[in-house]
Amino acid sequence: MPVTLAAASENFGRDLEENYRTIERLVAEASAAGADLLALPEAAIGGYLSSLGGHGDPSTPESLPPAIRLDGPELARVAALAGDLVLVLGVCEADGPETDPVRYNTAVALTRHGVLGVHRKVHQPLGEHLSYAAGDSFSAFDSPVGRLGLMICYDKAFPEGARTLALDGAEVVVCVSAWPAARTAGSTDLAEDRWTKRFRLYDQARALENQIVWVASNQAGTFGRLRFVGSASVIGPGGEVLADTGVAAGLAIATVDVPEELATARRAMFALRDRRPDAYALDGRVAEEELVDA
Structure with missing residues (x-):
């Protein structure tokens, strides 16, 4: 049975009340379009870091988003807004002692009935x-839209993550992002920025090489020193872009018969079945430290 998938390109900052209003608006827009799933960006509750890569210390308190508990009132409020949707969004998660919690950059998939799945960002940029x-x-x-996998931003630059999800049976992978434009040698035309192109290329490659449906959300606009590339999209298992917001804010929405699309993509070329793991393993001739130094 076809499902309708929506991905948001939108700006989320530190104002939580404004975040909730934006979520409510996007849920209404996606629901009106018949969506079954809506992917919001990384850091949709409280915003992302204000800088990366040496522009000040992003760990200072005034630069950090609020850390929330997965069973706390913030996600309960989001769940109450979700309606009939599967809603995916990024948060700064607090785990451990109340006095000194560990923070994770986390993606959460939930419905109005509660949390379905959680992913903590594995790969960390500068x-x-x-x-x-x-x-x-x-x-x-498992989810109401099929078997689902989650990733966050820089995770998409590493093919092993998406491949692991595909081998675990993921039919749809949602990657939520706060992906900025290039900090150096950037383009005044955001659509032509090299990091915008990189963002889109990773999305299409991950969908194609795993023959899965890919849903990519992203922050839009600016926050602190960062200018985000937008470019939310829904991509089919052949790498074809089914819907795309471009660099502006908006929703990318596409209706996909996921089992049929996956079966069609895998009829002539089955990238998962035809793998040869025995040929990929290092046999000791290349030491790990040599790979690091290469």
Whole structure:
């Protein structure tokens, strides 16, 4: 049975009440379009870091989003807004002692009935380790729109994460992002920025090489020193872009018969079945430290 998938390109900052209003508006727009799933960006509750890569210390309190508990009132409020949707969004998660919690950059999939799945960002770009602990795994889970996998932003640059989800049976992977434009040698035309092009290329490659449906959300506009590239999209298992917001704010919405599309893509070329793991393993001739130094 076809499902309708929506991905948001939108700006989320520190004002939580404004975040909730934006979520409510996007849920209404997606629901009016018949969506079954809506992907909001990374850091949709409280915004992302204000800088990366040496522009000040992003771990200072005034630069950090509020850390929330997965069972706390913030996500309960989002769940109450979700209506009939599967809603995916990014948060700064607090885990551990109340007095000194560990922070994670986390993606959460939920419905009005509660949390379906959680992913803590594994791969950290410049400076993010100052603000967040890293996750250590990728796993898929069942959802009303099929078996679902979650990723966050820089995770998409590493093919192993998406491949792990695909091998765990993920049919749809949602990657939520706060992906900025290039900090150096950037383009005044955001659509032509090299980091915008990179963002889109990763999305299409991950969908194609795993023959899965890919849903990519992203922050839009600016926050602190960061200018985000938008470019939310829904991509089919052949790497074809089914819907795209461009660099502006908006929703990318596409209706997909997921089992049929996956079966069609895998009829002539089955990238998962035809793998040869025995040929990929290092046999000791290349030491790990040599790979690091290369």
